[in-house]
Amino acid sequence: MITGKNYIGAELSAIGQVTYKTVNPETNSENDTVFYEATDEEVNKAVTLAAKAFRTYKNTSDTDRATFLDAIAAELEAIKESLTAIYRKESGLPEGRANGEFARTTGQLRAFATMLREGSWVEAILNFSEGKPDIRRMQIPLGPVVVFGASNFPFAFSTAGGDTASALAAGCPVVVKSHPLHAGTGELVSSAIIKAAEKTGMPDGVFSNLNSKGIEVGRTLVQHPLVKAVGFTGSINGGTALCKLAAEREEPIPVYAEMGSVNPVVVLPSALQEKAAFWAEQYAGSITAGTGQFCTNPGLILGIKSEAFDKFTTVLGEAISNIAPTCMLHPGIKQQYDKNKQYVLSQSGYNEVAAPDLKIGENYALQHVISVDGEVFLKNKAYHKEVFGPFSVVVQCEDKAQLTEVLEHLEGQLTGTVLNENEAELYEFAETIEALKGRVGRLIFNGVPTGVDVCAAMTHGGPFPATSDSKFTSVGLTAVKRWVRPVSYQDWPDALLPKALQNNNPLQIIRTINGKVTRNAV
């Protein structure tokens, strides 16, 4: 049952006066539940309880935390039907997407559980030799972490999403600032986490969920002295504001903000020659996937002027015009989309590629593609900015040099894609690809950027402003590294060392001992 209350650990609490409801964007009507925004008192209670929980949670074994994460997945599955129902009511997303994102979310939790059971993630390093101190290092959790849920992934990047899963895996209690667009989904997911915590004997306060409509709850959380790190997925404005708040604290803390991207796609001449129509169709689909509301949405398609590029652009325009518009996540997001689009369309120097004028539902988004010359693009930063929604800019460059120059002048991006049908051409465009690599966290060959695989090798991150810290990813197993710091033990008695560092390697993990990678005992 969804109560509209906050979870302060296992306790439901609603002492505040500020309330709000979520909206079903498909029907453009409010959902039933009244949500109670957390008060300062409730925020403080949740963080204090998290700090208390940290005292025991940080010393739980990896196996115990794996059991906890698996239990969360199981509890989510036990209420999958109610979860996907409220998810759809609060996001307008279709059933297939709800199921896919649900599976991704439980999959992520179990992947971190598997990582914990294996145990080598703590990066144990041991050094000792005659006449030198015995130094042994491993990663330990930072402390209570605040997670800001994302608007566009109510399951996979929110309450029990990658940030929460990785922080709980690391040994950090989590306080979620629930996303107001899907507060009901958030509460229901939270109930599963709380149930899992209770069943697996985790300390009360290892997880809390706070409702908020405005920015106050988030601000209070980031400024709270007991909070030690922040995970955020959302807009550049929101993310950079949190980074500033965190940097201004008496004790500054890290904010890992994933803030979006236009995900440049470089269509090389060979791909245009051989597969213009194919890629145009693919990209019509990628631009409109999820109503363009993916952080990896391809907002920028770059190539060198040619007949083939014109053909690509024409087919893209036709193909995307034929796609039926879909619903956005919220009336506010739809308004923002139209506003941001209008801003770009108020610039001069572009051509229309696709501007379908279709009859659409209230919160539906009309896809739109324009094209500009490389020179115009270089001079006008308005064309560089993300328009969150099914909008894309085709950049027609004069030559290879201009293409490279355009890439060098882009802001940081989550992904960069290269389309190509001829290996020799890749050497010819080596500098261009190098420029692309310098601006992105993930390079994709002959594919579309939408779709982010959850695996150890994934980087869902990139230079600013794609993320606030390009050294980390928010997707995949290494996301856990955001929530830990190293500690070294010098000449410490073996029995008192954490198991990961003891001589006989009781956890059987991989360690680096005097430069050798091994599972052997000392």
Next chain:
Amino acid sequence: MITGKNYIGAELSAIGQVTYKTVNPETNSENDTVFYEATDEEVNKAVTLAAKAFRTYKNTSDTDRATFLDAIAAELEAIKESLTAIYRKESGLPEGRANGEFARTTGQLRAFATMLREGSWVEAILNFSEGKPDIRRMQIPLGPVVVFGASNFPFAFSTAGGDTASALAAGCPVVVKSHPLHAGTGELVSSAIIKAAEKTGMPDGVFSNLNSKGIEVGRTLVQHPLVKAVGFTGSINGGTALCKLAAEREEPIPVYAEMGSVNPVVVLPSALQEKAAFWAEQYAGSITAGTGQFCTNPGLILGIKSEAFDKFTTVLGEAISNIAPTCMLHPGIKQQYDKNKQYVLSQSGYNEVAAPDLKIGENYALQHVISVDGEVFLKNKAYHKEVFGPFSVVVQCEDKAQLTEVLEHLEGQLTGTVLNENEAELYEFAETIEALKGRVGRLIFNGVPTGVDVCAAMTHGGPFPATSDSKFTSVGLTAVKRWVRPVSYQDWPDALLPKALQNNNPLQIIRTINGKVTRNAV
């Protein structure tokens, strides 16, 4: 020969009007060379050249960079005599220290060279399976790095110190903001680096050295858009100012600042019972080592009130009073020491432990130890702050609970030490040690914190304000992680992948392939 000029890559440049000289603190007289502070133009030239050098330097092989680092060590050794001579003239440090620090510096450079030759430091992770994209991830360099030399380690934490060595190892060009106290040492070290770069075919601009007397050069460097990261060793004020500047940039960049610490030492009852005199003697030496100018200087010694702790304190007072005072690095540092010490001594509620009134040279420092009750300490933050120099506070706690409380209220520290002679007691004091662990980057058992071993397992870092980012170390091989970010390749053609990620593993490095750690080919 020391010219007083800036190195803009290989070019010596001195177009500015602001000049200064260094001081020999032993003789309290100025050294000969006139140094020319870098102008804005020179700063911009150095950074622009570094960004240009990055285009080729980032793609040098690990082996090539290893050769470069080894060559720097060799070039330093070729001028060791001149180097240690100017080092001593500019720091007042004794010959043994000069030689030790010199060996540490060349040792660090060679350790990073060895790490590069082995090659696994890039953390290659490969994932692929039926129906999934092929994703391969490795670390790549961030770009030009600015290094601020430290006052207290003219060799090991300055021009060719750990920051520079690790950044060059990562593939990042370095622009050093030379420390004004030892500008001559800095220039001479720079000449060795430039020579090594030329001999090993590294691009011009891979290293520059800029003189500066005030804060302007540093500020301009940190604000320069082409600078991608900063390494700093120095005061909390200096470090946090740089962090703020970097956070306020249009593109924020990371600042790795190591800012000092009081390095708490917990003397447990068993150590007091069995070894009070021994440890008192040891700590008298540790507090005065290097005239107390080590970042790991023990500024805080904590125990529970007892006769044995009184004995420890008495012997410490006597032993330290008998140590001959030594010269500080600079008249300014000596003045700061006296000022900071006077501030603490102007507080109420402490007792004198050692306040020797000896005849000392102009820039010599008088060691000083006081003691306070735990309650007084908890109430007065003045006792918590670092006094850079041979000054230490003994904290007499009422009981275990108060000792733990004191530790929990400390700011972040580089090190925490436990002295103990009885294993059972460690379990009894588990919470106390846990509290200490929560505040430090390195835990030391039965030793002194001064002395930082250079090895892969070392953490020379810790929670704020010991460092600006507790996730990283400035000493040891993992220091290289500060200057890199991950990039993932998705479905990338094998021949075009970096060697570290190619199927046949031509570098023979350790990689994680679908969860298995191996040197095998795919």
